[in-house]
Amino acid sequence: MEATRPVPGTLEVQLACEEDTARLGRAIAEVVGPGTVIGLAGPLGAGKTRLTRAIAEALGVDPSAISSPTFVLIQEYEGRLPVYHFDTYRLPTPEAFEELGSAEYWRDGVSLVEWADRVATLLPDDRWWIAIDPSGAGPSARRARIAAPPSRPELAEALFARLAAGASGPGSPGESADLTA
Numbered sequence: 001m002e003a004t005r006p007v008p009g010t011l012e013v014q015l016a017c018e019e020d021t022a023r024l025g026r027a028i029a030e031v032v033g034p035g036t037v038i039g040l041a042g043p044l045g046a047g048k049t050r051l052t053r054a055i056a057e058a059l060g061v062d063p064s065a066i067s068s069p070t071f072v073l074i075q076e077y078e079g080r081l082p083v084y085h086f087d088t089y090r091l092p093t094p095e096a097f098e099e100l101g102s103a104e105y106w107r108d109g110v111s112l113v114e115w116a117d118r119v120a121t122l123l124p125d126d127r128w129w130i131a132i133d134p135s136g137a138g139p140s141a142r143r144a145r146i147a148a149p150p151s152r153p154e155l156a157e158a159l160f161a162r163l164a165a166g167a168s169g170p171g172s173p174g175e176s177a178d179l180t181a
Contacts, residue, residue, distance in 0.1 A: 003163050009153030011160055015142040021047055024144060025054020027162035028128075031155050034081055034108050037124050039116030042132035047142050048114045051132065056083045059110060073100060082109030089115045098122050126151050 001020040003013045015021050028051075032038070038055075040048040053066045060079035067075065073091070077083040084105040088097050097119040105111050106124055116123060126149040133143045148155040 001163070003160055005156065005160055009148045009150070009156045011144075011146040011156050011163075013144045013146065013163070015047075015140075015144060016138065017140045018047075018050060021050050021142065022054040024163070025051050026058040027159055029055050029058030029110075030162050031158045032081075032110050032128075034110075035106060036109075037106055037111045037113065037127040039120065039123050039127055039129045040112060040114045040132065041117040041130070043134065046132040046134045048132060051130070051144075052085055052112045052114065055110070055112060056085065059083055074102075074105075084109055084111040086111065086113040087115060088113065088118045091118065094119045094122055128155075 001013060001015060001023065003011055005011055013020075013024055015024065028038070032055075040051065042048055053063070056066050056077055056079065057063050059081050061077040061083050065077055066085075073087060075085040077085065086097075086100075086102065086105075091097050102111075102113075102119075102122065113119065113123060116129070128149060129147040131145045133145070135141065135143055146156065146159065148159070
């Protein structure tokens with residue numbers, strides 16, 4: 001795994017395998033709190049559900065309970081914080097997402113919204129945004145572009161520090177760190 005900080009408040013993380021995705025999810029779970037909304041964007045098969053699963057597991061959700069909500073639309077899980085997993089892929093319009101009462105979930109837990117680009121205007125302005133691109137060497141390689149909530153750019157630094165824990169790497173924005181375990 002390699003991470004760069006192109007500008008304050010953002011990270012770009014190269015994920016070589018599923019374990020890198022799981023590690024990223026665990027690190028995200030360490031920096032989020034109640035009321036966190038994370039928009040996940042990327043094509044089919046990009047790894048949105050895998051990252052969601054890793055975040056939820058790190059928040060104490062029973063791994064056997066986690067599934068893709070494609071046909072259910074919203075899955076609710078109990079963990080250290082409540083986890084709300086949305087999948088907007090099959091919704092006909094953004095308004096259908098709003099009619100689900102999605103905004104009611106933004107208060108107390110961690111809300112993970114797959115296919116968030118379809119409902120971006122309905123998500124809180126102060127949310128995380130993670131775009132996953134399945135590019136690179138190998139079938140499991142991904143690039144995740146992460147933007148912390150605009151009012152909390154320091155969360156990107158906290159995430160970078162969690163990813164870099166135990167790895168030696170540069171400490172200033174714009175530099176990269178090889179985070180290979």
